[in-house]
Amino acid sequence: MRRLPISVAALCFAMSALAAEPFDDKFRQLEEVLPTPNTIRNASGAPGHAYWQQRADYTIRARLDEANRSISATETVTYYNNSPDSLPYLWIQLDQNIFQPGSDARTTSTVASREAWAKARGEEEGMKFEGMRSILESRTFDGGFKIGAVKTSSGQPLTYTINKTMMRIDLPQPMKPGSRFTFNIDFSYNINEAKVMGGRTGYEKFDEDKNDLFEIAHWFPRMAAYYDVYGWQHKQFLGAGEFTLEFGDYDVQLTVPSDHIVASTGELQNPGAVLTAIQRERLERARKSNKPVVIVTQREAEAAEKRRATDTKTWHFKAKNVRDFAFATSRKFIWDAQGYKKGGTDTMAMSYYPKEGNPLWEKYSTQAIIHTIEQYNKYSLDYPYPAAISVNGPVGGMEYPMISFNGPRPTKDKKTGELTYSKRTKYGLIGVIIHEVGHNYYPMIINSDERQWTWMDEGLNTFVQYMAQQAWEENYPQSRGEPRAIVDYMRSRNQVPIMTNSESLLQFGNNAYSKPAAALNVLRETVLGRDLFDFAFREYAQRWKFKRPTPADFFRTMEDASGTDLDWFWRGWFYTTEPVDVSVDGITEYGISSKNPETEKALQRSRRAEEPMSVTDQRNKGMPRRVDAQPELKDFYNEHDDFTVTNKDRNKYNETMESLEDWEKALLAQGKHLYLVDFTNVGGLVTPLVLEVELKGGKKYIERVPAEVWRMSSKKITKLIVTDEPMVGLTQDPYWETADIDVSNNAWPRKVTPSRLELFKTKRGEGDMMKDFNTPLKTKTEQDKAGAPEKAEE
Numbered sequence: 001m002r003r004l005p006i007s008v009a010a011l012c013f014a015m016s017a018l019a020a021e022p023f024d025d026k027f028r029q030l031e032e033v034l035p036t037p038n039t040i041r042n043a044s045g046a047p048g049h050a051y052w053q054q055r056a057d058y059t060i061r062a063r064l065d066e067a068n069r070s071i072s073a074t075e076t077v078t079y080y081n082n083s084p085d086s087l088p089y090l091w092i093q094l095d096q097n098i099f100q101p102g103s104d105a106r107t108t109s110t111v112a113s114r115e116a117w118a119k120a121r122g123e124e125e126g127m128k129f130e131g132m133r134s135i136l137e138s139r140t141f142d143g144g145f146k147i148g149a150v151k152t153s154s155g156q157p158l159t160y161t162i163n164k165t166m167m168r169i170d171l172p173q174p175m176k177p178g179s180r181f182t183f184n185i186d187f188s189y190n191i192n193e194a195k196v197m198g199g200r201t202g203y204e205k206f207d208e209d210k211n212d213l214f215e216i217a218h219w220f221p222r223m224a225a226y227y228d229v230y231g232w233q234h235k236q237f238l239g240a241g242e243f244t245l246e247f248g249d250y251d252v253q254l255t256v257p258s259d260h261i262v263a264s265t266g267e268l269q270n271p272g273a274v275l276t277a278i279q280r281e282r283l284e285r286a287r288k289s290n291k292p293v294v295i296v297t298q299r300e301a302e303a304a305e306k307r308r309a310t311d312t313k314t315w316h317f318k319a320k321n322v323r324d325f326a327f328a329t330s331r332k333f334i335w336d337a338q339g340y341k342k343g344g345t346d347t348m349a350m351s352y353y354p355k356e357g358n359p360l361w362e363k364y365s366t367q368a369i370i371h372t373i374e375q376y377n378k379y380s381l382d383y384p385y386p387a388a389i390s391v392n393g394p395v396g397g398m399e400y401p402m403i404s405f406n407g408p409r410p411t412k413d414k415k416t417g418e419l420t421y422s423k424r425t426k427y428g429l430i431g432v433i434i435h436e437v438g439h440n441y442y443p444m445i446i447n448s449d450e451r452q453w454t455w456m457d458e459g460l461n462t463f464v465q466y467m468a469q470q471a472w473e474e475n476y477p478q479s480r481g482e483p484r485a486i487v488d489y490m491r492s493r494n495q496v497p498i499m500t501n502s503e504s505l506l507q508f509g510n511n512a513y514s515k516p517a518a519a520l521n522v523l524r525e526t527v528l529g530r531d532l533f534d535f536a537f538r539e540y541a542q543r544w545k546f547k548r549p550t551p552a553d554f555f556r557t558m559e560d561a562s563g564t565d566l567d568w569f570w571r572g573w574f575y576t577t578e579p580v581d582v583s584v585d586g587i588t589e590y591g592i593s594s595k596n597p598e599t600e601k602a603l604q605r606s607r608r609a610e611e612p613m614s615v616t617d618q619r620n621k622g623m624p625r626r627v628d629a630q631p632e633l634k635d636f637y638n639e640h641d642d643f644t645v646t647n648k649d650r651n652k653y654n655e656t657m658e659s660l661e662d663w664e665k666a667l668l669a670q671g672k673h674l675y676l677v678d679f680t681n682v683g684g685l686v687t688p689l690v691l692e693v694e695l696k697g698g699k700k701y702i703e704r705v706p707a708e709v710w711r712m713s714s715k716k717i718t719k720l721i722v723t724d725e726p727m728v729g730l731t732q733d734p735y736w737e738t739a740d741i742d743v744s745n746n747a748w749p750r751k752v753t754p755s756r757l758e759l760f761k762t763k764r765g766e767g768d769m770m771k772d773f774n775t776p777l778k779t780k781t782e783q784d785k786a787g788a789p790e791k792a793e794e
């Protein structure tokens with residue numbers, strides 16, 4: 001008789017058992033969710049033949065009023081309408097208006113619940129001095145743009161309407177497709193104190209030498225994005241969704257005190273007018289050097305700190321094909337630089353920092369910039385800009401084209417002046433520089449819509465940052481990127497899917513940075529493998545550099561270029577909050593019967609003997625029995641048990657063996673072991689299985705099973721594992737590569753989870769007011785000796 005192969009039989013059974021439940025198809029195609037491909041964005045995820053994007057060129061003349069901490073400027077914008085649409089008005093972003101006392105960012109912000117406030121104990125949970133100061137200052141600070149004249153290039157006034165952080169300019173006549181329009185805006189604003197009010201821009205004041213350091217960004221009215229998917233990007237700036245802008249060329253002149261050093265997007269056009277001969281000579285040397293060359297030394301910067309220039313200098317920069325422009329200026333700046341030229345990249349890596357940043361900054365900053373470019377070039381595209389800058393100032397970490405602001409500094413002991421830094425500060429600095437310089441790729445060049453999707457720049461960038469940090473040193477302390485690092489978050493409540501607008505994200509860092517980075521690691525290491533993944537990921541960068549991709553373009557490119565349907569992956573990781581949790585539920589072993597009654601019946605007998613003796617039998621042991629007392633009662637059945645081989649059995653075996661073909665006999669002789677393993681998908685997110693099989697002889701090996709194993713039943717499946725010798729252990733995901741949130745159900749047999757219990761002594765005698773009252777009062781000197789509390793780490 002022929003039997004169905006075991007796997008087919010088991011499968012039919014599993015399907016019929018589940019037929020009553022509604023079928024949750026985790027592999028259904030994403031087309032029901034994604035926008036329909038068209039001639040602008042095609043079905044393979046590439047820009048279509050009718051792709052278009054707008055362009056805006058800027059000429060800006062700006063002046064820093066150092067004493068009043070304000071900027072005043074005039075800008076000329078030339079806007080190119082490359083769309084097929086007629087535009088009756090233009091929308092401009094006025095992101096500085098977030099600092100107005102009545103901004104939506106302030107009025108719509110909420111705080112933790114009353115219960116959370118009432119429960120707050122200690123520094124971590126409670127309100128800090130800084131938090132209270134920030135709230136009070138933001139209610140009174142005279143922030144936001146003061147818009148002066150808005151005129152056409154021929155001087156005709158234009159009507160405009162300000163809507164919070166947006167401004168609409170009504171055009172004399174609609175802009176036709178293919179036309180350009182030039183207009184001017186005069187504006188000024190007061191600069192926020194970044195350490196007090198927060199923000200991605202602002203000044204920092206140094207009490208010791210009474211100088212300021214300015215990091216200046218979203219400082220001029222900028223063209224809002226207009227594109228095929230959303231029309232005008234009309235989301236107000238609330239603080240989380242960053243800046244979505246058009247590419248263009250910039251010509252910017254910055255007038256600052258003559259003793260300032262300016263770091264800026266773009267290339268300096270007039271070094272002869274603003275740099276000394278020796279600085280220019282050092283810069284020339286830096287271009288060909290293989291380590292950083294100091295352009296302004298610490299000693300020179302410290303000398304500059306003590307003077308105050310009364311005159312000004314104008315620094316002239318030009319930048320081509322950038323989507324924004326930022327700068328930093330101070331007389332406190334130390335400046336070092338090193339050229340980097342390889343492939344299509346020819347750039348100057350440059351760092352600007354006050355003495356308070358040393359000794360960390362002179363050692364790591366410029367090196368970290370070059371490391372970033374080297375690594376990101378491999379995975380994305382050749383860095384195309386002439387400069388890559390890292391500035392130390394009040395902003396903790398923020399990116400702009402060619403320039404980034406990075407916060408970490410050593411700690412200075414108030415009394416001894418000793419400079420030290422923690423491991424966290426060191427790797428925090430290297431990490432933040434890699435991250436912010438890395439943003440040049442995502443989203444400064446691969447220009448995704450940040451105000452819509454934070455993950456498209458932060459997630460992709462954090463993923464490449466993870467790989468770059470791996471290449472910095474072995475065991476680099478990684479907080480994001482490893483699948484295991486996302487497990488606590490995946491277990492947490494109040495999650496939203498990655499595909500959620502930037503302003504509505506809960507658990508922002510985990511949602512938009514860590515989870516996409518971990519997901520891409522799973523995709524690279526576990527789902528696709530490095531070759532397929534790296535090719536597709538680079539293809540995405542190549543297709544979309546200097547263009548504006550949407551999520552669908554990323555998803556489709558990764559599938560198209562890897563030749564793999566990943567709809568299940570995007571659906572699970574990006575559109576749901578389900579976690580991975582696979583449980584190994586049960587295992588049944590099948591040996592293949594030899595059909596030989598001598599072997600098989602002996603085996604059955606030994607199985608029976610292995611069964612535990614019943615309690616009754618145990619207790620009746622030694623009991624006198626009738627058949628023993630009267631042996632004449634015994635017969636054939638007392639001599640032969642149920643497993644006795646009969647001649648009938650032997651004849652049947654011989655007949656069977658004669659009827660078998662040679663290959664069938666050989667198969668019987670192989671003696672394979674079959675294991676039926678039940679897996680339950682407890683978490684819901686479908687995942688590849690990574691099975692570590694341990695054999696009796698000690699050998700271990702891995703079987704990798706693609707996620708499609710769940711395609712007919714996403715909740716429960718049974719797999720057949722065939723081994724040469726008995727299997728003694730099975731572990732699902734032995735390397736923790738799938739972000740499984742509960743590994744305690746991953747092993748068969750189950751493993752004990754080890755931990756240590758800390759016992760605490762009961763505190764007695766606290767709150768004895770009588771004793772506290774009698775404690776002698778300390779003098780001022782005694783208090784000083786005890787030491788002031790340490791300044792908190794950045």
Ligand SMILES: [Zn+2]
Nearest residue numbers: 435439458461
């Ligand atoms: Zn970032």
